[in-house]
Amino acid sequence: MAPLLLPHTQSRLSALQQRLSNISAAAALHPACSHARPAARSVHSHAPQAPHQQLPSRRRAVVRAVAAPESLIEKGGPGATYANGAVAKVPVDRIRNFCIIAHIDHGKSTLADQLLLKTGTVAARDMIDQFMDSNDIERERGITIKLNTARMKYTAQDGQLYALNLIDTPGHVDFTYEVSRSLSSCEGALLVVDASQGVEAQTLANVWLALENDLEIVPVLNKIDLPGAEPERVIREIEEIIGLDCSNIIRASAKMGLGIEETLEAVVQRIPPPNNTVKDPLRALIFDSYYDAYRGVVCQFRVVDGQVAKGDTVVMMNTGKEYTLDEIGVLAPVKTPVDTLYAGEVGYLAAQIKSVLDARVGDTVTLKKNPAADALEGYEDVQPMVYCGLFPTDADDYQDLREALGKLQLNDAALKFEPEVNNAMGFGFRCGFLGLLHMEIVQMEIVQERLEREYNLDLVTTAPTVVYKTLTNTGEELTVNSPGDLPEATKRQNISEPYVRLEMVTPTEYVGNLMELANNRRGEFVEMKYLTDSRTTLVFNIPLAEVVTDYFDQLKSRSKGYASMEYKITGYRVNELVLLEIKINGEPAEPLSVICHRDHAYRTGKALCAKLKELIPRQMFRVPIQACIGAKVIASEAIAPYRKDVLAKCYGGDISRKKKLLQKQADGKKRMKQLGKVEVPQAAFMAVLKINQDSDS
Numbered sequence: 001m002a003p004l005l006l007p008h009t010q011s012r013l014s015a016l017q018q019r020l021s022n023i024s025a026a027a028a029l030h031p032a033c034s035h036a037r038p039a040a041r042s043v044h045s046h047a048p049q050a051p052h053q054q055l056p057s058r059r060r061a062v063v064r065a066v067a068a069p070e071s072l073i074e075k076g077g078p079g080a081t082y083a084n085g086a087v088a089k090v091p092v093d094r095i096r097n098f099c100i101i102a103h104i105d106h107g108k109s110t111l112a113d114q115l116l117l118k119t120g121t122v123a124a125r126d127m128i129d130q131f132m133d134s135n136d137i138e139r140e141r142g143i144t145i146k147l148n149t150a151r152m153k154y155t156a157q158d159g160q161l162y163a164l165n166l167i168d169t170p171g172h173v174d175f176t177y178e179v180s181r182s183l184s185s186c187e188g189a190l191l192v193v194d195a196s197q198g199v200e201a202q203t204l205a206n207v208w209l210a211l212e213n214d215l216e217i218v219p220v221l222n223k224i225d226l227p228g229a230e231p232e233r234v235i236r237e238i239e240e241i242i243g244l245d246c247s248n249i250i251r252a253s254a255k256m257g258l259g260i261e262e263t264l265e266a267v268v269q270r271i272p273p274p275n276n277t278v279k280d281p282l283r284a285l286i287f288d289s290y291y292d293a294y295r296g297v298v299c300q301f302r303v304v305d306g307q308v309a310k311g312d313t314v315v316m317m318n319t320g321k322e323y324t325l326d327e328i329g330v331l332a333p334v335k336t337p338v339d340t341l342y343a344g345e346v347g348y349l350a351a352q353i354k355s356v357l358d359a360r361v362g363d364t365v366t367l368k369k370n371p372a373a374d375a376l377e378g379y380e381d382v383q384p385m386v387y388c389g390l391f392p393t394d395a396d397d398y399q400d401l402r403e404a405l406g407k408l409q410l411n412d413a414a415l416k417f418e419p420e421v422n423n424a425m426g427f428g429f430r431c432g433f434l435g436l437l438h439m440e441i442v443q444m445e446i447v448q449e450r451l452e453r454e455y456n457l458d459l460v461t462t463a464p465t466v467v468y469k470t471l472t473n474t475g476e477e478l479t480v481n482s483p484g485d486l487p488e489a490t491k492r493q494n495i496s497e498p499y500v501r502l503e504m505v506t507p508t509e510y511v512g513n514l515m516e517l518a519n520n521r522r523g524e525f526v527e528m529k530y531l532t533d534s535r536t537t538l539v540f541n542i543p544l545a546e547v548v549t550d551y552f553d554q555l556k557s558r559s560k561g562y563a564s565m566e567y568k569i570t571g572y573r574v575n576e577l578v579l580l581e582i583k584i585n586g587e588p589a590e591p592l593s594v595i596c597h598r599d600h601a602y603r604t605g606k607a608l609c610a611k612l613k614e615l616i617p618r619q620m621f622r623v624p625i626q627a628c629i630g631a632k633v634i635a636s637e638a639i640a641p642y643r644k645d646v647l648a649k650c651y652g653g654d655i656s657r658k659k660k661l662l663q664k665q666a667d668g669k670k671r672m673k674q675l676g677k678v679e680v681p682q683a684a685f686m687a688v689l690k691i692n693q694d695s696d697s
């Protein structure tokens with residue numbers, strides 16, 4: 001099949017050229033790679049049919065290129081003040097480690113920028129709008145993907161100098177693990193709530209995470225400048241739903257720079273300092289790591305106990321790998337090397353680590369010469385829950401794609417990929433992502449965009465599927481990342497699928513709409529809680545596969561954009577699932593096949609055939625499209641061929657002459673049917689995502 005080419009823009013080409021400057025450095029570091037890219041973590045996906053509707057699509061202006069070159073920054077030991085103004089060391093009781101938590105778009109990055117400006121950490125003239133959203137795609141999309149820390153110095157109203165370590169957290173649901181890790185590096189959190197929106201699903205989820213980590217929560221009511229702001233209602237919501245005392249809530253407008261000083265004072269006065277455990281053996285928690293073209297993997301970490309110095313040999317307690325530290329330092333917010341970091345401090349380390357797989361988020365760093373007895377708690381090896389196929393449109397690009405994915409993986413431990421071959425698509429890769437919304441909104445988008453930007457590849461992405469499990473007749477449990485991997489029906493006992501606990505927060509008037517949506521998607525009602533007199537939480541157990549497609553779009557459209565959602569994977573459950581195979585022109589089209597519930601198979605098959613008929617262009621021959629379960633065809637459609645009017649020049653007269661011409665045409669078409677290949681456009685691979693939408697409405 002010849003899939004549709006994806007367009008390239010001039011801007012993408014120039015972005016590619018810019019990045020070529022990094023090539024040689026990375027090649028030197030990582031022999032497997034001949035190109036490199038700047039530090040940034042990333043992933044994403046060609047989003048399904050309408051991902052842009054889900055994205056905050058605004059673009060941010062780049063005001064000016066970032067701060068001073070690092071070569072200009074003085075090195076300093078304990079007690080020194082760096083050239084850019086960051087404090088190297090203050091007593092531990094004058095350190096504050098905090099993060100900002102919020103629902104998407106409530107303004108945490110904007111607030112972070114204001115804190116950097118107010119403390120003089122970044123000068124206004126050097127400020128790129130959204131400094132904390134440091135990678136290109138984050139800035140363009142206006143979403144936070146990776147974590148960033150910034151060390152600020154602040155002279156409080158008590159006249160003392162404080163070191164404030166701010167850790168920005170991603171707002172997306174699939175990054176829960178990273179949010180949780182960054183929270184555990186802090187003693188407190190600023191809870192930002194949009195004064196016009198109020199408490200949303202992720203506000204709650206983040207608050208519960210913060211409470212689990214025993215953090216002091218300081219509420220900040222943001223966007224009070226908006227004409228639609230309802231501060232009193234939102235304060236009531238925070239008090240009633242979350243149970244926080246809002247008597248001294250900070251009223252802020254990060255955009256207008258209001259309430260910033262009060263926020264800094266609250267950080268100093270209300271968030272406790274770290275414990276002083278500098279005499280214990282080193283335990284440092286990695287809460288972010290990313291690949292840097294010049295230093296190898298750079299880990300951001302919090303020294304929980306003890307101290308660590310440049311040149312020390314450290315051990316990653318979960319992977320057992322050993323490294324000698326080339327550089328340690330603080331992010332102020334540019335990397336500023338120091339000699340030693342002590343308990344309570346937050347910084348970065350670089351040790352020529354080749355891949356983020358060797359320095360995973362959540363791992364504990366200790367010293368080889370005086371190791372800690374136990375690692376810090378809570379390390380998780382995050383597993384992808386959603387897979388899709390990535391295929392180059394030109395088979396010659398296969399190696400480039402492999403290289404590009406390899407490089408993305410250097411930087412993103414959660415991205416998994418393995419080679420995949422199928423007769424329809426040729427050679428490509430099956431890629432695994434962390435989760436749903438994340439995959440739809442961020443991951444596939446970024447993968448597609450970044451791969452194209454940096455490597456000039458044209459790709460076709462197949463529809464995402466969740467990871468199923470199947471029990472074979474021999475009692476073996478197999479993991480199924482792709483419908484094509486499913487053993488034949490006679491060779492398996494059952495298929496199980498992942499379930500999530502889905503929480504939707506909505507204005508009460510949309511409860512009916514959202515109940516209907518969840519019921520249509522095989523959701524099982526768990527409970528309904530009235531948060532306030534106008535807002536309600538609905539909880540459902542629902543198969544992940546039902547949420548992976550366009551659930552978020554539907555939730556938004558059925559609630560006029562007011563509802564929000566949050567989910568958590570709860571486990572696997574055996575269901576009546578079947579493999580719905582799609583055949584085009586009599587040939588199985590594996591990338592279009594889906595695993596679905598038996599009760600929905602007929603509807604899905606019919607809708608899928610109809611959708612494909614719409615999307616696949618007409619050929620010179622008739623193209624049958626069939627949906628089958630095993631040998632049984634449960635739905636079919638056919639695309640009518642183009643038909644040349646061979647009788648056009650035959651005016652009037654002889655019927656046998658006309659018949660002869662039509663017969664000749666029919667014979668020619670028969671030949672084409674055998675030889676011809678059907679061209680399937682990219683949109684067709686995403687057709688399955690469209691189906692639920694149509695059947696919901």
Ligand SMILES: Nc1nc2c(ncn2[C@@H]2O[C@H](COP(=O)(O)OP(=O)(O)OP(=O)(O)O)[C@@H](O)[C@H]2O)c(=O)[nH]1
Nearest residue numbers: 104105106107108109110143144171223253254255
């Ligand atoms: N009117 C107004 N707009 C604001 C304010 N703070 C932030 N915004 C706007 O709200 C939008 C979202 O702000 P961000 O800072 O990106 O929000 P975020 O919470 O970091 O979003 P994610 O990174 O996607 O999680 C941007 O368009 C900001 O300009 C404010 O105080 N007033």
